[in-house]
Amino acid sequence: MKATRGFVLSMMFFLFLPVVASGAMMFENGSEARLSNGLKVIMLQNHKAPIVCFQVWYRAGAANETTGKTGLAHMVEHMMFKGVGAEKFLETVHELGGKENGATSHDYTYFYETLPSNRVGVAIQFEADRMRHLKIGESDFRTEKMVIREERRMRIDDNPGAFLMEQLNAAAFQSEPYHWPVMGWTDDMRRLTIGDVKAFYSRYYDPANAFIVVTGDFSKEELLPRLEETFGKIPGGEAPQRILIEDPPQQGERKVIVIRPVRVGRLVVAWHVPNLKSTDGYTLEVIKAILSCGKSSRLYDDLVRRNAVALETSAHYDLTSRDPGLFYISVSFLPEKDPAEVEKAISDEMDSLGKTPVGNWELQKAKNQLEASFVFDQESILSLASKLGEYETAFDWASIGAYIPSVRSVTAPDIERVAAKYFTEQNRTVGILIPPPEPGKADEPAAPNPGASN
Amino acid sequence: MNMKKTGMVFALAVMASLLTASFCRAMPKITRLQLPNHLKLLVFEDHSIPAVTLKMLVAAGSSLETSSLEGLANLTANSLSLGTRSLSFDQINNKLDFMGATYGVECTKDFVTIDMQVLKKDLAAGVSLFTEIVEHPVFPEDDLSLQKDEIIGELQEDEDNPLKIADRAFNKALFRDSPYAGSVQGDQKSVQAITRVNLLKFYESYYRPNNAVLVIGGDITPGEVKAKIIPKLIGWNPGRIPKSAFKTPVAKDTAKVLIDKPISQATIIIGCSVMARSGADYYPFLVLNQILGAGDLSSRLMTDIRTKSGLAYRVQSRLAAYKHAGSFQVVLQTRNGSAEQAMAQVQQELESLMHKPVSEEELKAAKQFLTGNFPLRYSMPGNFAKFLAEAEFYGLGPDYMQKYPALIDAVTAGDIQRVAMKYLATRCAVVIVGNIGKIKRADFSGPALPALEKPAPGPVEKAPAAGPPKPAGK
Numbered sequence: 001m002k003a004t005r006g007f008v009l010s011m012m013f014f015l016f017l018p019v020v021a022s023g024a025m026m027f028e029n030g031s032e033a034r035l036s037n038g039l040k041v042i043m044l045q046n047h048k049a050p051i052v053c054f055q056v057w058y059r060a061g062a063a064n065e066t067t068g069k070t071g072l073a074h075m076v077e078h079m080m081f082k083g084v085g086a087e088k089f090l091e092t093v094h095e096l097g098g099k100e101n102g103a104t105s106h107d108y109t110y111f112y113e114t115l116p117s118n119r120v121g122v123a124i125q126f127e128a129d130r131m132r133h134l135k136i137g138e139s140d141f142r143t144e145k146m147v148i149r150e151e152r153r154m155r156i157d158d159n160p161g162a163f164l165m166e167q168l169n170a171a172a173f174q175s176e177p178y179h180w181p182v183m184g185w186t187d188d189m190r191r192l193t194i195g196d197v198k199a200f201y202s203r204y205y206d207p208a209n210a211f212i213v214v215t216g217d218f219s220k221e222e223l224l225p226r227l228e229e230t231f232g233k234i235p236g237g238e239a240p241q242r243i244l245i246e247d248p249p250q251q252g253e254r255k256v257i258v259i260r261p262v263r264v265g266r267l268v269v270a271w272h273v274p275n276l277k278s279t280d281g282y283t284l285e286v287i288k289a290i291l292s293c294g295k296s297s298r299l300y301d302d303l304v305r306r307n308a309v310a311l312e313t314s315a316h317y318d319l320t321s322r323d324p325g326l327f328y329i330s331v332s333f334l335p336e337k338d339p340a341e342v343e344k345a346i347s348d349e350m351d352s353l354g355k356t357p358v359g360n361w362e363l364q365k366a367k368n369q370l371e372a373s374f375v376f377d378q379e380s381i382l383s384l385a386s387k388l389g390e391y392e393t394a395f396d397w398a399s400i401g402a403y404i405p406s407v408r409s410v411t412a413p414d415i416e417r418v419a420a421k422y423f424t425e426q427n428r429t430v431g432i433l434i435p436p437p438e439p440g441k442a443d444e445p446a447a448p449n450p451g452a453s454n
Numbered sequence: 455m456n457m458k459k460t461g462m463v464f465a466l467a468v469m470a471s472l473l474t475a476s477f478c479r480a481m482p483k484i485t486r487l488q489l490p491n492h493l494k495l496l497v498f499e500d501h502s503i504p505a506v507t508l509k510m511l512v513a514a515g516s517s518l519e520t521s522s523l524e525g526l527a528n529l530t531a532n533s534l535s536l537g538t539r540s541l542s543f544d545q546i547n548n549k550l551d552f553m554g555a556t557y558g559v560e561c562t563k564d565f566v567t568i569d570m571q572v573l574k575k576d577l578a579a580g581v582s583l584f585t586e587i588v589e590h591p592v593f594p595e596d597d598l599s600l601q602k603d604e605i606i607g608e609l610q611e612d613e614d615n616p617l618k619i620a621d622r623a624f625n626k627a628l629f630r631d632s633p634y635a636g637s638v639q640g641d642q643k644s645v646q647a648i649t650r651v652n653l654l655k656f657y658e659s660y661y662r663p664n665n666a667v668l669v670i671g672g673d674i675t676p677g678e679v680k681a682k683i684i685p686k687l688i689g690w691n692p693g694r695i696p697k698s699a700f701k702t703p704v705a706k707d708t709a710k711v712l713i714d715k716p717i718s719q720a721t722i723i724i725g726c727s728v729m730a731r732s733g734a735d736y737y738p739f740l741v742l743n744q745i746l747g748a749g750d751l752s753s754r755l756m757t758d759i760r761t762k763s764g765l766a767y768r769v770q771s772r773l774a775a776y777k778h779a780g781s782f783q784v785v786l787q788t789r790n791g792s793a794e795q796a797m798a799q800v801q802q803e804l805e806s807l808m809h810k811p812v813s814e815e816e817l818k819a820a821k822q823f824l825t826g827n828f829p830l831r832y833s834m835p836g837n838f839a840k841f842l843a844e845a846e847f848y849g850l851g852p853d854y855m856q857k858y859p860a861l862i863d864a865v866t867a868g869d870i871q872r873v874a875m876k877y878l879a880t881r882c883a884v885v886i887v888g889n890i891g892k893i894k895r896a897d898f899s900g901p902a903l904p905a906l907e908k909p910a911p912g913p914v915e916k917a918p919a920a921g922p923p924k925p926a927g928k
Contacts, residue, residue, distance in 0.1 A: 098826075
């Protein structure tokens with residue numbers, strides 16, 4: 001559910017594989033401080049290379065938008081690169097051999113720079129300035145509006161899989177703001193005005209609604225005074241309240257069908273599930289690994305290898321969404337397959353999780369995968385920082401320390417109970433992408449027969 | 455972007471020396487070992503996380519296959535882990551997954567890389583599995599058939615992706631009858647036709663220690679490599695590697711390919727063939743590429759086409775220099791109706807490189823990025839291992855990492871203009887995938903793309919109608 005200015009941190013099908021004791025320990029060196037205006041700074045030192053990742057997070061994203069104005073948070077993120085001094089800043093980061101970018105999700109917007117440790121001041125100055133003093137010009141706004149329209153065409157309109165996900169989310173979430181896409185609906189994007197951008201910026205881009213994450217090669221003794229001189233001088237306002245909207249329990253299966261001229265069909269099933277605020281969240285992590293991590297995983301083994309029902313399979317679950325989200329299974333298949341058969345195969349997998357206990361070896365394998373992936377992820381100071389930011393947005397950065405112990409404590413009965421509780425027909429939304437019927441074969445039902453799904 | 459503050463120039467000059475210093479400090483020391491079977495081994499240490507990365511490069515890329523067996527090199531690489539003399543598919547994957555190790559292969563035109571990342575505590579088991587897969591694959595018939603289906607499925611899925619369609623057409627148009635023209639994955643028909651015997655022969659010919667480099671990095675020491683890893687590699691037999699008769703692509707007219715698809719954007723690739731990786735022009739061209747379109751938001755293409763004109767979200771240039779030749783692409787996506795304007799602007803940028811020297815400020819910025827970005831780019835062991843393996847493959851010398859900053863620093867504005875004139879004016883290809891009816895007039899004439907006179911009717915390739923596909927292969 002993120003859209004980046006650079007490349008897609010694509011929808012959600014990047015596997016967040018998992019890992020070990022010594023790996024979890026890296027986060028034990030994390031610490032936090034508060035500047036005099038209340039702005040929180042989360043720090044994690046790692047001196048292996050002379051580079052620093054500096055990030056500023058705002059607790060504002062697409063979930064803060066209103067009807068008719070979707071896509072606004074993402075537009076504001078784009079405009080953050082258009083203010084006075086932005087061009088020079090981008091050039092300087094480039095000359096330093098650094099990288100910068102921003103990303104918007106429903107829950108947050110964040111900006112980062114990775115650059116040589118001795119030049120972190122470049123990031124501090126610029127980020128402090130654009131936290132409160134962004135100036136937006138009318139012509140820059142008009143041009144950027146064209147750019148985000150192109151972004152939407154590229155990422156969603158011409159990408160059938162992404163288009164299907166958008167449709168599915170809109171059906172699964174009704175009152176929750178995850179209902180609409182981060183990118184925004186096309187007509188809403190057209191409607192955005194410079195006044196909307198200014199109002200959103202002034203309301204949400206405030207020290208009271210932000211936090212900083214720094215990882216890599218720095219010393220706190222040098223860093224904190226510099227942050228105090230810059231960010232600390234910005235008067236903190238009041239944090240805007242965000243109301244928690246939660247959909248009532250779903251009363252029956254929902255189905256969305258997208259017909260596009262595709263070569264390969266896709267079927268996605270999604271169930272409402274809790275996030276890390278519930279211990280069930282960690283059980284869902286383990287289930288994700290059992291289903292989809294590696295070629296020994298159940299989905300690959302059953303659907304791709306043994307039964308040739310699917311071309312590709314994946315599972316996605318975001319433990320750190322701010323509000324309860326969805327657990328997704330996504331499968332691509334050759335269009336001559338009956339989607340009902342694919343759907344049945346997925347249902348059977350999920351039912352068996354709720355009925356038959358997972359064996360010790362398989363459970364341990366899943367935990368090992370999650371732990372190893374958690375360790376491997378720590379190679380990158382960018383991914384370390386982003387992970388801290390996501391945990392902080394969802395709950396509290398320090399709760400990342402609970403990840404490995406919580407995963408380890410999941411038992412086979414937990415899996416059975418959690419699977420039986422959430423992976424029900426009533427709680428699921430199914431999205432199907434298929435090509436239109438072949439001319440001349442129109443009498444054969446290419447669209448799934450709704451009655452055949454169960 | 456062309457109006458840099460002059461005040462910055464001095465600051466940049468000072469920074470250059472700082473960057474070179476940090477660059478050297480950041481890079482781990484490399485230990486080189488050569489085994490009696492001529493396998494080259496490179497080892498570096500990085501103890502920041504308890505994990506070890508193994509990356510093997512084998513000179514067994516797609517340019518070595520005959521054109522009737524397109525996709526053979528890729529299928530071979532992907533099939534190594536289907537089964538070995540002592541382990542079945544399930545045993546291999548159960549072992550890998552129980553360790554939580556990552557394993558993957560990548561096939562390019564020139565070579566194959568085989569990667570594993572494993573936790574330190576599982577190193578011995580990981581290395582045993584890795585060497586077993588590389589040295590003793592048996593390509594079981596049934597698993598091979600499933601692997602073929604998987605690749606054919608991916609190929610079919612690629613047909614829903616405009617960028618992949620365009621890239622495939624571009625390579626074909628640019629490299630014509632050279633072995634670089636084919637797609638690494640092959641096509642549905644060629645993959646279906648490949649047999650186990652083809653794989654065994656290809657494997658026997660090219661997967662030899664004297665045709666490979668292994669890089670090991672991470673939480674490990676050269677001593678551990680000698681004691682624990684080398685014993686598992688010395689039994690691998692060397693062999694005579696078949697000589698490849700590479701036919702360099704012949705320069706002809708600019709090729710133009712239009713592929714019609716009912717989509718909202720036109721995906722456009724404009725490019726030309728350039729020097730091989732070992733060519734002296736590589737470094738000027740690398741800097742040119744950085745200035746033109748590899749520099750994120752501050753590149754010329756981004757500034758002109760995105761920031762000023764709002765015509766695209768993504769516009770970039772890409773340089774891919776292989777062993778025998780290279781390709782250079784400008785890639786962008788814009789709504790069908792703006793295709794003509796965007797292409798004219800790309801054209802102007804290419805011409806400007808040919809006819810006007812780049813400014814000293816731009817030159818400095820690009821060079822500083824290319825050297826200064828080193829620590830950031832290679833701070834992850836997997837990336838650094840890739841860099842080392844490729845430097846070895848392309849014969850850039852054991853001191854390449856030390857020489858690299860000087861090679862970049864030596865590039866002048868004159869060099870850039872010279873390589874622009876030399877390569878951008880000839881041997882070009884233009885590919886457009888989009889709704890051709892809405893792309894007003896595909897006019898890509900001009901000095902950079904000389905062969906296409908005004909509304910060139912050109913060979914217009916119609917894409918297969920994107921309707922319900924035929925059953926793939928079986």
